[in-house]
Amino acid sequence: MKKVPVLKTLYDHLSKDRQIVGLTKEDNRYFYRALDSFDQWQSNVLLGNFSPKEVFFPQDEVLFYFKAQKTILPKDEVKPNVLWGVRPCDIAGIGELERMFNQVGEEGYKDPYFIQRFERTLIVGLACSEPWPSCFCTSVGGSPYKSEGADIFIYPTEDGYLIETPSKKGKAAIQGLDVEEVGDVSQLEVDRRRAEDKIKKYSFDGIEDKLKSMVDSDFWDTVHNPCIGCGTCAFVCPSCHCFDVSDASRGSRGLRSRQWDSCLYAGYTLETSGHNPRPSGRERWRQRLMHKFSYFPQVFGSYQCLGCGRCGRACPVNINIAELAAKAVEWEEAAE
Amino acid sequence: MDKDPRILAFLCNWCSYAGADLAGTSRIQYPTTLRVLRVPCSARVNPQFILKALQEGADGVLVSGCHPGDCHYLEGNYYARRKFATMLDLLEYVGLEKGRVRFSWVSAAEGGKFAEVVKEVTNGVKEVKDTTQFLKKRDWPNE
């Protein structure tokens, strides 16, 4: 594996022809924004308050403008960039967004806006040597040292940083970088175990089918109670990708845009007729948990929840999806 | 302000609109800055209209109704008075320039007063040099 003594060399190398996007600090909050310099990067913060999905899937995005009957696409202002220092959970989230927005096969949905941004981004991941108490990636098939899905992946060590290049794009990107070749990476396994052991472990074994068997269960009667339907969980989640489309116009000119939506909003499934198939938090929470732990795995082969823990931290009423999922696994229907 | 400001005026049908009409038939000269919207009563004016008007390019907004006690619907202007006081206090707190949004009581017989109100409001809006913070910029491409 390759090694560099300091990350600034890699940063400078990559920023020659790309804009680096990484964690910045604004009023004690952390966001993935364009960095002006290496020093601006908040290297000691594990996760931003929001996920990096906004790099590929902004909260507010113009789809097209229209003028009478003419459609005008937005100007192509997407620059090649680097998503710098993202953690394995977020990388997995981006991977799931990619699977959703760039579906395989002729009939598969291909979102041109997402794809354009995704193709122009180099993903540089960073292993988590100090996970947070809110993390639970190891319970959903993740790991703080998982490099899968990144173009370049960085492992901090005692005396420098190991660099792995899981993709061709990554290998090409570090051409010309001054690196040391390292043969013995056995310490990496030790570090990985240490980090994984720090993470709270839930058991979600069999949850996919368990949830399917619980569609009419009393379990759903109470889990939604504290939820105020604020949508914050979907906004901070790296893999939530629902959006609503809206038009704005003046006379015969206007635009169509999309904004983030949340399945927990009361009006999420409200139909024009006034009928709402998910009229209360009960149905909405059932949907959310099943989407994350049953429907998505069924279709795409992995839990949609990445174990980043942001939702529980951001939720005004501290609903912890991991706790709910664990309860579901253990739920025993009361005997009739 | 370089050009003449455009002021959206909500005039209540029974008093202020009639007063404006009287100013016209009496040939009283006053600035041509108003764009008038006739409403049944000043209470019809939703404070959101004011913000929407500013968003859409009005340089100023005037809402005018009957004098307290003379409302055609008896009490409308009393409720309107409270609404507008509340809204104006909030808007000025967030930095709305003094003089951009105005209110008046003009009766059907006060053609002269109406003209004076328009002069005063126009001058006030002219003095506010900048475009309103609420103007919605629409940079929509042409092709």
Place this chain on the structure above:
Amino acid sequence: MSSLTDAIREEAKKVLSEGKVDFVIGYGEGDNPMRTQPVFIDKVEDIDKLVWPSFGLINLANYLLRHRNTPHKIGIVAKGCDSRSIVALLKENQIDRDRLFIIGVNCPGMLSRQVAREKAGEIVAASSNGDKWSFETTEGTKEVSCFDLMPSNCAACRHHGPVIADVIVGDPVTEPEGDGYDDIREFEQKPAPERHNYLKQEMTNCIRCYACRQACPTCNCDECFVDITQPRWVDKGLEPTDLAIWQLIRTYHQAGRCVDCGACEEACPMGVKLLWLTRKMNLVVRERFGFEAGVDPEALPPLATYKKEDPQEFIL
């Protein structure tokens, strides 16, 4: 605050076991010492889930809204501000008094996670330490006193105790002097462009998640003005004037109804300083119309009534 916890549990246990209510809405524990999750206790065996939290800027009256048309009798833990929200809801006929059993709490004030973030940064773990809190942050360990963790609305509160209740727990809190709005008055002295820049900055940090609206008990329209398409009051998305109008009209719609509970600002994932707007709205209503939300159950909402002598200095 363990004595408040015990007292609340005792009252809740009584009222549940006597069958006076179907469930009690109260504060429960969260997944770390800084958090609380509202609980809905319908069994006496679960009574120990009720706690009195330290960081508890959640308005429990919010949960009454979903019971507008249910048959349940509801017990509810209500601090001063929450009880005023209950009065506001009763006044607007959103719920019947005889369905409620209010366990009033003389609230000493809550701590705010937004303030904790301001003072200590990104907090990874926290523990209470007497009259201060110890935070493990991404920039080392920091200690902040409870006093410094109190939000502006709690510091300004003049209604620590419930205005309406079936029982009251906790020692009465001595209200400080003054009406609590001096910080707003001081802010108003700043020149308009300075106020404008500060508030515009705050308002345009908004990402239209609507957490503030959802956390607020008096934000309860079946169809919020931002979701109405005919007429389209504001477009969706993050255009700055749309953001400002969303914030301002939401604030305006709370005039005479907001009880300064701080749940909106606490819920906001961007930390928008909503209290600067809502508290100004409360001050306006107080000074112009002598009204304070939820204090007098008989008083008509200020915009639903008038006085012939209402001030009109702003009218030509």
